[in-house]
Amino acid sequence: MMESREIQSILPHRYPFLLVDRILEIEPGKRGMGIKNLTGGEWFFQGQRTYPPTLLLESLAQVGGIVLGSKAREENPRGQFVGLFAGVSDFQFQRYPVMGEVITLKVVATQSLASLYRFAAEVLVGGEKIASGQILLSFVQNPSEEPGRRPAEKK
Amino acid sequence: MLHYHPGHSLGDANCIRRLNITNGENAGWAERKKWEELFHRLSYPFPTLMVDRVEEVEREKKIKAIKWITANEFYLAGHFPGQPIVPGVLTLEGMIQSALILVGESFSRGKIGGYLQKVDRVRFKRAIIPGDWVEFLVSLTGKEGDLWTFKGKAQVDEETAAEAILVLKVMIREVGFEL
Numbered sequence: 001m002m003e004s005r006e007i008q009s010i011l012p013h014r015y016p017f018l019l020v021d022r023i024l025e026i027e028p029g030k031r032g033m034g035i036k037n038l039t040g041g042e043w044f045f046q047g048q049r050t051y052p053p054t055l056l057l058e059s060l061a062q063v064g065g066i067v068l069g070s071k072a073r074e075e076n077p078r079g080q081f082v083g084l085f086a087g088v089s090d091f092q093f094q095r096y097p098v099m100g101e102v103i104t105l106k107v108v109a110t111q112s113l114a115s116l117y118r119f120a121a122e123v124l125v126g127g128e129k130i131a132s133g134q135i136l137l138s139f140v141q142n143p144s145e146e147p148g149r150r151p152a153e154k155k
Numbered sequence: 156m157l158h159y160h161p162g163h164s165l166g167d168a169n170c171i172r173r174l175n176i177t178n179g180e181n182a183g184w185a186e187r188k189k190w191e192e193l194f195h196r197l198s199y200p201f202p203t204l205m206v207d208r209v210e211e212v213e214r215e216k217k218i219k220a221i222k223w224i225t226a227n228e229f230y231l232a233g234h235f236p237g238q239p240i241v242p243g244v245l246t247l248e249g250m251i252q253s254a255l256i257l258v259g260e261s262f263s264r265g266k267i268g269g270y271l272q273k274v275d276r277v278r279f280k281r282a283i284i285p286g287d288w289v290e291f292l293v294s295l296t297g298k299e300g301d302l303w304t305f306k307g308k309a310q311v312d313e314e315t316a317a318e319a320i321l322v323l324k325v326m327i328r329e330v331g332f333e334l
Contacts, residue, residue, distance in 0.1 A: 016230055087276075093272060
C-alpha cells in the first residue's frame with residue numbers, strides 16, 4: 001500500500017490537481033489499483049455534486065503514472081523520469097461518480113511502444129463498474145529536457 | 156461599433172473583424188455571461204466555463220471557441236509547481252464544453268442536457284502554457300438517435316495541440332418556451 005506522501009514523492013502533481021489518494025495494490029510496471037475519496041470540500045463540487053468525467057480520466061492517468069514511476073524508482077532510486085498524459089481510446093462512461101463516493105481506479109499495462117504505454121483502465125464504485133476504456137501515457141526515464149518543454153521554435 | 160480589448164492580443168485585422176463585439180464597453184463580458192448561462196443550462200458537471208469567447212457557431216454543424224491561458228489560473232499551481240502546463244484533460248474539457256455550447260445553440264427552446272457518453276482517439280500532442288490562446292474547433296459528424304458525435308481539435312498558433320472524438324447523449328429534459 002502506498003499513502004499520499006509516497007504518492008507525492010513519485011508524482012509531481014499537487015493541490016488542486018492531485019487526484020488520487022491512496023494506492024491499495026501495485027505491481028510496478030504492470031498494474032495498480034488506487035482510490036480517490038470524493039468529499040464535499042473539493043473545488044469541483046461548487047454548485048454541483050458530480051465528479052467531472054475529465055478529472056476521472058486524470059485520476060486514472062495518475063495511477064498509471066505511479067505504476068510506471070514506481071518501476072523506474074525500483075530500477076534507479078535516484079533517477080529522473082517524466083510522465084505525460086498522451087491520449088485516451090474508446091473510453092465509455094456508464095455513469096459519473098458523485099460526492100460521498102469512494103472511487104476505485106484500476107489500471108493494467110497492456111502494451112508499450114518506445115516511450116508510449118497503453119493501459120486498460122476501469123473505474124469502480126462499490127464493485128460496480130461505472131467507466132472503462134484505455135489510456136495512453138508517455139513516460140521517459142532520465143529525460144534530457146524538462147517535461148512539457150516545447151521543442152525549440154522554428155525560425 | 157467595434158470595441159477592441161487591449162488585453163486580448165489580437166494583432167491582425169482579420170481576428171478583430173471576426174469577433175462580433177458591437178455594444179461598447181461591456182460587450183465582452185456580456186457575451187461571456189451569455190455562454191456561461193447557456194453552459195449552466197446544459198447541467199454538465201464542471202464548475203467553470205473553459206471557454207472565453209465563441210467566435211463562430213453554426214447550428215448543428217460546427218463551433219469555434221477560444222480560451223486564453225494565464226499563469227494566474229488556480230489549477231496551474233498544482234500542475235506543476237514551478238512549471239505550469241495546462242492539464243491535457245482540461246483541454247479536453249474545453250472541447251467538450253464547446254460541443255455542449257453547440258448543442259445548446261442548436262435548440263431554440265426547452266431545457267437540454269448533455270451527457271458525455273464516450274471519448275475516443277484523444278491525443279495530446281503539444282504542451283499548452285501560460286500566454287497561449289487556444290482555439291477549440293468542434294464539428295458535428297454524426298447523429299444516431301440521441302447520440303451526437305463530434306470531432307474536436309484544440310489549436311495553438313495554427314498547430315494542433317489536442318484532438319478527440321466525443322459522443323454526447325443529448326436529452327431534452329423539459330419542453331419549454333422560446334428562449
